[in-house]
Amino acid sequence: MSDENSRECQHSEGFLVLSRRSALLAGASVVPTAPFVRSAKAQDAVSPLALPVSAEHSLTVRTNINGGAFEINLDARTSLLDMLREHLGLAGSKKGCDHGQCGACTVHVDGRRVASCLTLAAKVEGREVTTIEGLSDGDRLHPMQQAFIDHDALQCGYCTPGQIMAAVACVHEGNATSSERIREYMSGNICRCGAYVGIVAAIQDAAERMERG
Amino acid sequence: MQPIRYIRPSTVREAIAAHASLGDGARYIAGGTTLYDLMKLNIERPTGLVDVTFIEGLETIDTSGDTLRFGANARMADVATDPIVQSQYPVLSEALSKAASQQLRNMATVGANLLQRTRCMYFRNGYGGASGGAADYPCNKRIPGSGCAAIGGLDRGQAVLGVSDACTAVSPGDWPVALVAMDARIEVAGPGGERMLPISELYPLPGETPHIEFTLEPSEIIVGIVIGKNAAGARSTYHKIRDRESFAFALASAAVALEMSGDRVNAARIALGGVATRPWRADAAEAMLIGSDLTDDLAMAAGRAAFADAVPGRSNGFKVELGARTVADAIMIAAARRPL
Numbered sequence A: 001m002s003d004e005n006s007r008e009c010q011h012s013e014g015f016l017v018l019s020r021r022s023a024l025l026a027g028a029s030v031v032p033t034a035p036f037v038r039s040a041k042a043q044d045a046v047s048p049l050a051l052p053v054s055a056e057h058s059l060t061v062r063t064n065i066n067g068g069a070f071e072i073n074l075d076a077r078t079s080l081l082d083m084l085r086e087h088l089g090l091a092g093s094k095k096g097c098d099h100g101q102c103g104a105c106t107v108h109v110d111g112r113r114v115a116s117c118l119t120l121a122a123k124v125e126g127r128e129v130t131t132i133e134g135l136s137d138g139d140r141l142h143p144m145q146q147a148f149i150d151h152d153a154l155q156c157g158y159c160t161p162g163q164i165m166a167a168v169a170c171v172h173e174g175n176a177t178s179s180e181r182i183r184e185y186m187s188g189n190i191c192r193c194g195a196y197v198g199i200v201a202a203i204q205d206a207a208e209r210m211e212r213g
Numbered sequence B: 001m002q003p004i005r006y007i008r009p010s011t012v013r014e015a016i017a018a019h020a021s022l023g024d025g026a027r028y029i030a031g032g033t034t035l036y037d038l039m040k041l042n043i044e045r046p047t048g049l050v051d052v053t054f055i056e057g058l059e060t061i062d063t064s065g066d067t068l069r070f071g072a073n074a075r076m077a078d079v080a081t082d083p084i085v086q087s088q089y090p091v092l093s094e095a096l097s098k099a100a101s102q103q104l105r106n107m108a109t110v111g112a113n114l115l116q117r118t119r120c121m122y123f124r125n126g127y128g129g130a131s132g133g134a135a136d137y138p139c140n141k142r143i144p145g146s147g148c149a150a151i152g153g154l155d156r157g158q159a160v161l162g163v164s165d166a167c168t169a170v171s172p173g174d175w176p177v178a179l180v181a182m183d184a185r186i187e188v189a190g191p192g193g194e195r196m197l198p199i200s201e202l203y204p205l206p207g208e209t210p211h212i213e214f215t216l217e218p219s220e221i222i223v224g225i226v227i228g229k230n231a232a233g234a235r236s237t238y239h240k241i242r243d244r245e246s247f248a249f250a251l252a253s254a255a256v257a258l259e260m261s262g263d264r265v266n267a268a269r270i271a272l273g274g275v276a277t278r279p280w281r282a283d284a285a286e287a288m289l290i291g292s293d294l295t296d297d298l299a300m301a302a303g304r305a306a307f308a309d310a311v312p313g314r315s316n317g318f319k320v321e322l323g324a325r326t327v328a329d330a331i332m333i334a335a336a337r338r339p340l
C-alpha cells in the first residue's frame, strides 16, 4: 500500500469511529425510531462532521427516508447502509457481510427490497427509502414484526431487521404463497442462529394477516 | 477504496461523453452488485463512476414484435417475471430467477449482468487482503503476468472447459449462458457510433490474456439485448446445480431449448455454465440430438459429448460427470415441456 493510501485509510477510519460514536450518542438521547425520523427536518440530517474528501469527490443526496425528507452531504463512495447507520443514526439495518451475501442490511427503495450495503447512497436520490425503523405505525407493530415475536423467529436478532424487511417485500411480491416459495425467495437472508423454521412460520402467518387488513 | 467522482447522466450520449472525459479510471455503474462489491475489496479501483441507471428509457422490456428486446437497465427481477418471458422462454426466466437473491435481482440490470466478473477465490483475494497492500495470491486476471494460484491450488470450483495455462476461472453468470443458447445480440453504443454484437463474441477465451474478459471498446455502453423469437423457447429450461439449493453460483448448469416433432429432435440449443471460462455453447451435444428420437440414453450421450474436451485440475474432476448429467437432465426437462 502506498503512503498516500495508508494516510487515506487512517483518515477515513478515524472518521468512521467518530461518526459511529456520534450516532450512538444520538441514539442515547433521541432514540432513532420512526417518529424521530418523521419529525426530522432536513438540516438535522446534515452530518456535522467535515467530509474527509474534496468537493469533487462528494455529493449531496436528496431523498425520502421513512416519510421524512433528507438532504445529506456525503463522500461519493458511501453505501446506503453506512449513510443510514453512520450519518442518520438509523442503526436498525445491520451490516453482516457488506458484500450482498447475507441480507442483514435489507431495506426497501421505492417499495422494492435491496441490499443497502451494495447500494451506493448516491442512487437513492429522489427515491423513497423504508427501513425497519419506518415499518411500524407509531407504537403499533407491523404484522410481520408481531409475527416474528409470536413465532419466536429469532435468537440473537442480528439478522432480524433484514429478515423482516425482506419478508414484507416477499409478501407484497406474491412470493409468500407456500413454505417452499418462501424458502426460495427468502434465501438471500442468512440466519446464523438457524431460526429458519420460526421465520417461515412467521411469514406465513403475517402474509394472511397482511392480506386480511 | 479510493475517492471517486460520481456522475449521473440522463442520456446515453451524455453517459458516453462523461465516461470518455473521465479517462482510464472511468467505469459505468448499474446496480453495483459486481462493481461496488469489488471496489470494497480494492480489486476494482475506479476514480470516476458514471451511473447509467438514471438514463431514461433504458429499462424497457418489449416482447411485441419478432424479437424480445430488453433495455440494458431492465432489472433481473423484472425480466424474470415478465409474463411472455416466463411462459414462452422459461430458459431466460429461470436463468434469472435462479441467480443471486431477490434483493440483488431488484438491483442488478440485465445489461450489466453480462459483465459480472469471476468469483474465483484467488481473483477475489485482492489488494484488500489481511496482510495489507499487496495481493496475497497471484492472479493473472488481477495482475497480468503474476501467475495463477488456482492452477495446482484449491481448484474445486474452477473450470474444466476453455481453460489455459494462465487461467481456469469460471465465467460465473447464469443469464449469459441462456443468452448464448438463444443467440442473443447485444446493442452497444460508443464514441464511434452504434453496433450489434453477437453475444458469443462478447467473451474471449482466456488464453494468455485472461485479464481481457470482454470485447467492448473503451467507453462503449450496453444499451439493449435482442433475441429473435423462436419456437425452441417454449420447450426450454435452465437447469442449475449448486452446493446449496438456492442463492449460490452454479457448480454446473445447462441452458437447453428444443424443437421437436413427436420424439424427434429437429433443433437443439445447448449452453453450459459453471464449468467453463466463458458461457459455453455445446455444439457437439446439439449435433448428437438433431435428427434423432430422444431417449434417456441419447440425452446422456449428448451430455458426455459436451464434456469430451474437458481438462480437469486436481479437485474439480467431478464437474465432468456432474456437468454431463446436468445436460442430460436439462434435455429431458426441456423435452417434457410442451409448446403452447
Ligand SMILES: Cc1cc2nc3c(=O)[nH]c(=O)nc-3n(C[C@H](O)[C@H](O)[C@H](O)COP(=O)(O)OP(=O)(O)OC[C@H]3O[C@@H](n4cnc5c(N)ncnc54)[C@H](O)[C@@H]3O)c2cc1C
Pocket (backbone or CB within 6 Å): A099, A100, A101, B027, B028, B029, B030, B031, B032, B033, B034, B035, B036, B037, B052, B072, B098, B099, B100, B101, B104, B107, B108, B109, B111, B112, B113, B114, B115, B116, B172, B173, B174, B175, B220, B221, B222, B223, B247, B248, B249, B250
Ligand atoms: C452475493 C451475490 C450472489 C450472486 N449470485 C449470482 C448467481 O447465482 N448467478 C449470477 O448469474 N449472478 C450472481 N451474482 C452476480 C450478479 O448477478 C451481478 O453482480 C449483477 O448481475 C451485475 O449487475 P449490476 O447491475 O449490479 O452491475 P454493476 O456492478 O453495476 O456493473 C457490472 C459491470 O458492468 C459495467 N456496466 C454496468 N452497466 C453497463 C452498461 N450499460 N454498459 C456497459 N458496461 C456497464 C460496470 O462498469 C461493471 O464493470 C451474484 C452477486 C452477488 C453479490
Ligand code: FES
Pocket (backbone or CB within 6 Å): A094, A095, A096, A097, A098, A099, A100, A101, A102, A103, A104, A105, A106, A115, A116, A117, A118
Ligand atoms: S450486509 Fe448487506 S447483504 Fe450482508
Ligand code: FES
Pocket (backbone or CB within 6 Å): A153, A154, A155, A156, A157, A158, A159, A160, A190, A191, A192, A193, A194, A195
Ligand atoms: S437470529 Fe441470530 S442470526 Fe438470525
